[in-house]
Each structure stands twice: as C-alpha cells, then as structure tokens.
Amino acid sequence: MKKMINHIVLISLDNLRGDSFGPDKYKYLPANIRENLKSGSHLMEELAAEGLNFRNCFSAAPFTTASHASIFTGFLPLHHGVFEYFNSDMKEKTLFEYAQKEGFSTIFQTDFPMILGEPIGFTRGIDKYYIEDEYAALEELRSHIHSKSVSFFHFGGIHYPYGFHTLKFGGDDYRKKVQNLEKELDIDKNKLPKDQFDEADRMGEDKDLLFRYKRIVEHLYARKDFKRLTELYFEGIDYFLEHRFRSFIVELRKVLENSNHLIVLFGDHGEDWSDDSKGHYKSLTPGVLHVPLIILGSDIVQGVIESNVRTIDIAPTILNVLGIEVANIMDGVVLDIQNPIEIEKNEMTSIAQVWLGVGKQELISHIDSAHRNKGFTEKMKTIKRGESIIKHDYQLVRKFDKQGQLENEKMVSLSGSPVPNDVTEQLLKELEEYNKTSLNIDRKNLTDDSIREQLKLLGYNI
Template structure:
C-alpha cells in the first residue's frame, strides 16, 4: 500500500496525435499564431475534465512518434533505457505500468488502435491480461468492473485520416469526406511513397487511407499548410463528438459507484510547415508539447503551466500503485496531482530517430520474406531538442533530399542549431546564442551519448516478422 489515495480502477487514456493546444480549455495556445483563419475545435468533455482535474498542458514528449513516445509514457524511462527509440526496430525492455499493476493484483487491459507498433511485436503486451485491437465494444465486453483493474486505452483517430481512423468508425462520412477532398486536387498516377500504416488494413480501408495520404501530400508539396492544419483541427472535433465522448460516457456508466483515476495524455502533436510534415521529423513546439491530465476523486483541481515531461507520467502512477522495483528516470508528480503544488520544471529531451526510406523498404522486404531480421535497420538521429529553464535548443543533423515526401533519402548535413526562449505565455521565440543555450546544448550532447552506448551494447532481442504480419502486409500492397 502507499500513502496516496487508492482506487478500484486506473484508466490510462492515450489520444494519439493530440497536441496540447487542441483542447479548447487550454489557455496556452500556439496554433493561432502560426495558422490563420482556423476554426477552433469544440472539446466539451475534455474541457469539463480539465476544470475538474489536475491539468498539465506543458508536457514535453520524449519522441515525436507513437512507439517511442508510448514506451516512455508506460515505463517512466528515457528511450535509451527502454530501447524503443525508433519507429519499428527494437523490443521494449524493462518493467511497465502493467508490471506494477500485476504486483498489486490488478487485472490489466490494453486496447490499441495501432497494433503493429503498439502490440506484441515490440513487447508492449507483456503483463497484459486482455489485449484488444481497434474494437471499443470488445473492450467493454471483456471489462470486469467487479475486480480491480488497470486499463490502457489507445485511440488513433486523431492521426491521419483525421477524425475517422477506419471505415468501422468513419463509415459513410469518411467516404464522403475523402471524395470531397480528392475532388479539389488533380489526379495522379505516380506511386505513393508513404504507404506506412500503423494497423492492419486491406481492401477499401487501405484504398481510402492511401487516397487521404495522397491528398495530404498534394497540399504539403504546394505549401498549403493552413489547409492541412484545418483538416487536423476538424478531425479533433469529429473524433471528440463521434467516438471519444460516447466512449467515456459509457465507461463512466460502467464504473459507476467505483473509485476511478483517469490519466489522459497525448503522445505527440501535429504541425505543418516547411520543416514539419505532420510530426515524425520535427521538433516544432506544437508536436513536442502535449497535454497530461489526472482526473478522479481526491485529485486537486487546477491548471499547472510549469513544464513537466511525459517520462514523469508512469512514476506518478507507480507512486500511487506501488510495486515499482527499478530505477525510473521520471519523477512522481503526486504532490501536484493530490495537493495542488506546482511542479518544478526539469530538463526535458526529445529525439527523432528515422531511417532512410529505401533502406527501410529493403529491410522490410527481407525481414518479411525470411521471418527473421536481416541484422538491424540503420537509424539516425534526424533531429533533437533540449529544454532547460526558459531555453529550448534544437538541432537538426540530417535532411531528406530527392523526390516527393515519403520517397526522400537521408543526407547528413552540417548541424542546424537554433535557440529559442519562451515568453510569459510559453510561446517560443528565436533568440541569440547565449551561455544558457550553450549549457543546454552540452546537456543534449550528454543525453545523446547514451544512445550511442546502447546501440553498441545491444544487437539482438528485436522483433521478428510472423506469418500474420507477412499476410497483413501483403494485403496492404507490399510484394513479399
């Protein structure tokens, strides 16, 4: 037992691709300064939860893509320690919130909208009793509220295709919206380089996703960044209205009469500009800054604008649960959650590790043909950032060069280093180089050295393509 409030059920809600200022109640807005004439999404249920819970709108994610970001959220360790710092390469190492819940005798549930990258292949389902893929109804059919539990509920509907996720949830509205958007762009016979998917798709679902991606690519290559961002904001409201709010109402009805702690967060945000294509390749503040919210009985209501890190989420849950038996990198925020004490800002780090597109395709085909990994897929640290005090220093180490987005090759470049300072509204502004920036850069160098050491030490324990992965990827159009 711990000295903190105890609950019958712990519910972790991940809203994939939710940037912090997409929540209407968040006072720290970034996007109105970079995208003009946009209609703000309505998020009434989230606004209510923000008013009643401990809201931390200035949380810095450890990575701008799903697998690495979630590994940090679920372990409380930096990526070089849990090892999932690439998109799909290494297996998760160490304990998770599910491990700690098991030690307390809780039943564990994991509902994932992205089973390829948030599933067994990267080790995310260890210590999970019930694993559900993309099926909200199936989760409720398995949920036993009479026994203590911890649920992790991942929603991918804020990701491309914005607001819809798939035909099951998007239906005819999804078909109509893709047709409307496609009618405004010229037809193209060129092969689409970006055929990556996070979940199993075939038939019409895959066709619709690739049509949507082609629409996004057209607008990006024509510099229509405001158009793309409006699609994202539209998707936020669509998801909230059609899926998130009905789901949460149903969940709270099932949990009626029981003590429930809800921990809600985003894993990364979304941005479109000259150097940001959604999220995976950018250190833009709208991508790296995500929301964290604790909501439930005895939680001290309040909004805390001080910076935290997503690596702090699991230690906070672990402090309440108990059962943690290893060193964590994050710090518990229990005084903030239950006493209303403002958190102390700490150093935060973000890195984007990517692979060359041609190498990735070749690696994937060999892996799928043999069922074994052909060595290890080379990745590079494309871009990275550090937060220290009111300074943010970003460094870009590589560039994508060549053809359309999704088929570019990686090229090493002279490091492009930028320094920014945050104003009173936590808006970053470019600033002159300073001693504070130099100190922050030295911290980033030290952080990066851990990844080099890990890569040299560990070569195995990586995912293997099973027959079902090969079959699903054939359905997606890969020739294997």
C-alpha cells in the same frame, strides 16, 4: 484520508496537440494558420475542468512507438531502447508488467496493432489485448470492477485520415470527405501515395481510402498548403471527439462510477504542418512535442499545473499511487497529484530525439518481418538526425546531416521572451549527459563528439 486506487485507466489520444483546447488553444500555431480555424467540440475542455490539467507537458519522442514506450516505462528512449520508430524492443519493464505482478488485471486496446504490438513488447504484462474495439476492452474492465485493474485505451482517430481512422468509425462521412477533397483538389484517386505505410493493417476499401487520403495530404503538402492541412486536422479532432470519443467517455464513467479510480488522459505527440514540420514523425517543433495531460478521478482536485512536466513522469506517478515499488530508478519523476502545489516547484527538462535510417518502403518490410518473427532478428542502420531539449520556456533544437554531423542549432523561446545567455550551454551539457548515458547502441553515431566540440568552443574544459 487518501483512498486506495483500484483502477487506473490510461487513455492515449494519438496525434493530439497540447494546444488543441482550452486557454492554450492554437498557442504554437503561427497567426496566418490560426486565423479562421474553427473547432466546435468542448469535450477536452470539459474533461480538463474536472481534474488536473498539465498545461505544459512534453513528449519524449515525436512518434508513436518511442513515445508510448517512454510513457509505459518512465524512461527516456535511449534508456529503454525504443529510440527509433521500429527497431528494438523495450529493455525496461512497463507499468503493466509491474501491475500484473501485483495482481492487477491488465487490458490493452489499440487502433495501431502494427506498431503498438508484440515486436516492441507492448503485449508484455497484458492479460487481454484488443484491436479497434474499445467497447470489448471496456467490458473486460467492467468484469474486474470489484477487483483491481490497469487498462489502456489507445485511439488513432486523430491521425490521418483525420477524424475517421477506418470505415467502422467514419462510414459514409469518411467516403464523402475523401471524394469531396479529391474533387476540390482535382486529384486522381487511382494513383498511389508515396507513403504506403499503414499502422492499422487495413484491408480492402479501408486500405484504398487510407491511400487516397494520404494522396490528398501529399498533394496539399507539395503545394505548401499548411493552412488547409491544419484545418483538416482540427476538423478531424472535432469529428473524432464528438463521433467516437464522447460516447466512450460516457460509458467509461458509468463503468467506473462507484469505484476508486484514476483516468490519465494524454497525447503521444502532436501534429504540425509548416516548412519545419511534415506532420510529426521527423519533427521537433513545440506543436509536435507539446501534448495534453489530464488526470482526473477519486481524490483529484480540479487545478491547472503550469510548470513543465513530461510524459515520462506518467509511469512513476501511477506506480506511486498504486504503492508499487520500481526496480530501477526511472528518468521520470513522481508527480504529487494529491498536492499539485508541490509539482509547481519542479524544474524539469524534456528531451526528444529523431533517429532515421532507411526509406519508408524498407521500413514497412522491416515491420512486417518483425511481426512474422515476433521480434527483431535484424537491425536497421539508423542515425540521429535531430534532438531537442526544453527547459522553462526555452528549447534548443539541433539537426544533424545524414553523416551525423551537426547541421544546424537554434534556441527557441516558447513564450517569446528573450533567452538568457547561459541557457544554451546548460542545455547542451544536459544533452551531452543524456547521450553519454545511453544504452550500448550499435547504431550510435558521432554526434556525441560534435557536442563535445561545441562545448569546447564555448570554453568548457572537457
């Protein structure tokens, strides 16, 4: 008989590529970058082997805010409202709000309070909110172990500074890494980076080290040393997994030991260094959109799911497990995790977009002001600059210029097999449907019209 699940533990490994472990390791990396890459931690493989490992899960956005909003609401960005980096709050209910109403204790731990905080609505439905303190949050979970809870643990350690996050977690290893890289690359440590954004509101030496690390990244990127950047990223994954995450998982398992629970482990987007991708923020490459998703716990059998799923399927799946009915039908679907064979029958399409507007400095003041005002008193002007739709092994990527006009469109075969003729038209149609059903967005541009023109050219009568 199916057990009643009392505890849901969501874990977000921010910035972790889906092809960072297991049989898919380095799948989406080009051969010249992949060669000689080393990573020693097997923690992800160990966790994947215990539960259901979704080998083809795709995110709804290439950046943290929109991606998490989609994970928590089960809706695509244009439908929940957070389709830009930081410009709107969530218009749909989160799974925490649903669970809290049903008497679950709700716990939220984040390493990025500046972006996963109050203005966008991430504190809604949350009883206890923690910053960079997974063990305090875990203690809170322990105190509710005889009742029921939904908790979220977000880790920023895979973001740069790769592996460390802050001195609290990286200590002297972090200091030494920065010093050694500056020496190796002959970088002046006193110059400021162009990108001075900080997701974690660091202070003092922590802020200084972050900026120095960003200078290193900017230096390597300017030299197009994508190989070195990728090596640093994978080294960082190892460091984070073995120095911070492994001990957390051990403690978490102790707390959950005699309870009926589910652990849902996922990434919000990956990281990719190439001519097409500067990290992740503006990127729609498979290295960025493909993310890990592993579900383990009571009654979950070990298995591998090959068919495509999306991070928007997480919320409906969890609420279904908890027996909570949703008010609005979500974009995501319920994954039948008790009968994984059923999931393989699904044919799911995943959509992601990039909306950009102002420069980094303006964005930083916008974020500060939203925090001061505990919400958005004004909106930035943004424009859709890119979109991606993935079905089966095929990805259609479209890029738009600063006026919103179609600049470039390409079909990518994720497996290398040839793309059938009618796939492009099908995917364009699905994108148009999505763009048509968006909220009434005042920042909307003309790209819907450009899709329509394109379809007309293809012979559609619309």
